[in-house]
Amino acid sequence: DQQVKQNSPSLSVQEGRISILNCDYTNSMFDYFLWYKKYPAEGPTFLISISSIKDKNEDGRFTVFLNKSAKHLSLHIVPSQPGDSAVYFCAASGSSSGSARQLTFGSGTQLTVLP
Amino acid sequence: DAMVIQNPRYQVTQFGKPVTLSCSQTLNHNVMYWYQQKSSQAPKLLFHYYDKDFNNEADTPDNFQSRRPNTSFCFLDIRSPGLGDAAMYLCATSRDLGDTQYFGPGTRLTVL
Numbered sequence: 001d002q003q004v005k006q007n008s009p010s011l012s013v014q015e016g017r018i019s020i021l022n023c024d025y026t027n028s029m030f031d032y033f034l035w036y037k038k039y040p041a042e043g044p045t046f047l048i049s050i051s052s053i054k055d056k057n058e059d060g061r062f063t064v065f066l067n068k069s070a071k072h073l074s075l076h077i078v079p080s081q082p083g084d085s086a087v088y089f090c091a092a093s094g095s096s097s098g099s100a101r102q103l104t105f106g107s108g109t110q111l112t113v114l115p
Numbered sequence: 116d117a118m119v120i121q122n123p124r125y126q127v128t129q130f131g132k133p134v135t136l137s138c139s140q141t142l143n144h145n146v147m148y149w150y151q152q153k154s155s156q157a158p159k160l161l162f163h164y165y166d167k168d169f170n171n172e173a174d175t176p177d178n179f180q181s182r183r184p185n186t187s188f189c190f191l192d193i194r195s196p197g198l199g200d201a202a203m204y205l206c207a208t209s210r211d212l213g214d215t216q217y218f219g220p221g222t223r224l225t226v227l
Binding site: 004009032034036041042043044045046049089093101102103104105106107108 | 119121124148155156157158160163172205206207212213215216217218219220221223
């Protein structure tokens with residue numbers, strides 16, 4: 001049972017345009033959400049996070065939106081750059097995630113930004 | 116720069132031959148985690164240490180063990196690697212439980 005779902009395995013966007021990566025979750029106890037970026041042969045790099053008390057968090061070109069009623073979050077990258085091409089993982093944690101408040105990851109979306 | 120370091124980056128072992136993967140951190144974080152990631156899948160948590168307290172995930176095979184001799188270092192021991200254990204192994208740290216986790220570059224394990 002996948003509690004965090006990224007339904008689009010891949011996304012292609014033209015350089016300079018907006019990239020929108022989507023993530024859905026089923027566990028209503030999740031209260032902290034993160035996005036990680038992963039290049040091939042490297043570990044995931046933390047990008048941005050959002051707590052469930054907020055509906056938006058912005059950091060430079062990256063904005064994360066949280067819609068709690070829909071159990072949906074999205075990552076917006078604008079403008080997209082070729083260096084943004086990577087796999088993006090959505091992750092969530094909450095009080096029901098065990099003693100570690102372990103992260104539950106989605107399966108990732110491969111973003112390709114075309115020059 | 117403060118960081119999470121994993122050695123080696125690539126490890127080749129033979130079926131059944133014990134192997135140890137290493138992780139070190141300069142962040143002085145309390146929590147260290149080991150994840151297994153297979154191709155096109157989400158990282159899967161194997162276990163974590165909160166300081167010296169070891170916490171094993173229920174579905175982590177007995178073949179996988181871990182040691183944390185001090186705050187900075189954590190090791191993953193695979194006692195008898197099988198072909199199915201070939202994967203990327205990721206170490207992560209967080210200041211406290213529930214805080215953002217920071218990952219190392221990973222060790223790609225190949226089992227021949």
